Amino acid sequence: MANLLDGKALAQKIRIQLQQEIQSLQAQAGRPPGLGVLMVGENPASSVYVRNKERACEQVGIASFGKHFPTNITQAELTEVIHSLNQNSEVDGILLQLPLPPHLNAIPLLYEISPDKDVDGLHPVNMGRLVRGEAGLRSCTPAGVMQLLREYEIEVTGKDVVVVGASILVGKPMALMLLEAESTVSITHIKTKDLAKLTCEAEILVVAAGYPKLITASHVKPGAVVVDVGINRLTDYEGRKRIVGDVDFEGVEPLVDYISPVPGGVGPMTVAMLLQNTLWSYKQRVGKNLE
Numbered sequence: 001m002a003n004l005l006d007g008k009a010l011a012q013k014i015r016i017q018l019q020q021e022i023q024s025l026q027a028q029a030g031r032p033p034g035l036g037v038l039m040v041g042e043n044p045a046s047s048v049y050v051r052n053k054e055r056a057c058e059q060v061g062i063a064s065f066g067k068h069f070p071t072n073i074t075q076a077e078l079t080e081v082i083h084s085l086n087q088n089s090e091v092d093g094i095l096l097q098l099p100l101p102p103h104l105n106a107i108p109l110l111y112e113i114s115p116d117k118d119v120d121g122l123h124p125v126n127m128g129r130l131v132r133g134e135a136g137l138r139s140c141t142p143a144g145v146m147q148l149l150r151e152y153e154i155e156v157t158g159k160d161v162v163v164v165g166a167s168i169l170v171g172k173p174m175a176l177m178l179l180e181a182e183s184t185v186s187i188t189h190i191k192t193k194d195l196a197k198l199t200c201e202a203e204i205l206v207v208a209a210g211y212p213k214l215i216t217a218s219h220v221k222p223g224a225v226v227v228d229v230g231i232n233r234l235t236d237y238e239g240r241k242r243i244v245g246d247v248d249f250e251g252v253e254p255l256v257d258y259i260s261p262v263p264g265g266v267g268p269m270t271v272a273m274l275l276q277n278t279l280w281s282y283k284q285r286v287g288k289n290l291e
Ligand SMILES: Nc1nc(=O)c2c([nH]1)NC[C@@H]1CN(c3ccc(C(=O)N[C@@H](CCC(=O)O)C(=O)O)cc3)C=[N+]21
Pocket: 045, 046, 048, 049, 052, 095, 096, 097, 098, 099, 120, 140, 141, 231, 243, 262, 263, 264, 265, 266, 267, 268, 270, 271
């Protein structure tokens, strides 16, 4: 039986720590940290995330400046909203929930978010800082995976690690953080010739591809650590909705040492890291007034 990487429990622990730190800082700074999550349209996955995030903000004492816009908002209007949040001195973090409806272009909007408030770590300046190993805001999901590995004292240095998926949101920053931690990282993607050949070599396997059951028993090295970043929404034959990861949990779990479940694994860690990034950004901003 594998050990579970319990992201839900760790996220809860982190939220309690954040809440205490925010409580004491807020008394000195005169205001709580603030986070603005911008969501456009009705993407069910995004709705769950935004709801979880708002609940978590409330729990730790972060003020929400979130806005939910109708699908027909224009690029110019959304740009204006970002500018006003950049200017707002009570806002420490801005997150543009992706994906956007097809008429909107995410890349130029991500450039508009001030790098100092970019709690998603997606601005080119923050991605550049990550590439160069400088301090800065780091992408939440990969940061959550790193913290989960740390919590379970899973050594990364010198390990053979494979990241399945090369997205801007997860795969690429994940590989860079693992490189920063001195593992030997390979990235696989849609054009990879023989996925199983590579994943079977992995001592740590991080899967962020967006395909349910992409990773089966024949893809893993016995005794490996498997981190499942996938969030896939399925409707079963009885019409019940549930979420599953990218890993065939039942098939893989008996073979490996550690595995993260879906739900209850990486998802809650993403939210915890968003709160942590918002606090970090807040401290950068109010820190000068506290000295
Ligand atoms: N700019 C941007 N940044 C993101 O970080 C981002 C995004 N856009 N777009 C969508 C994805 C998806 N995502 C999730 C985070 C947490 C859960 C989560 O809390 N999951 C829980 C509960 C899931 C459930 O109950 O359905 C779990 O896995 O246990 C899910 C999904 C962040 N994303």
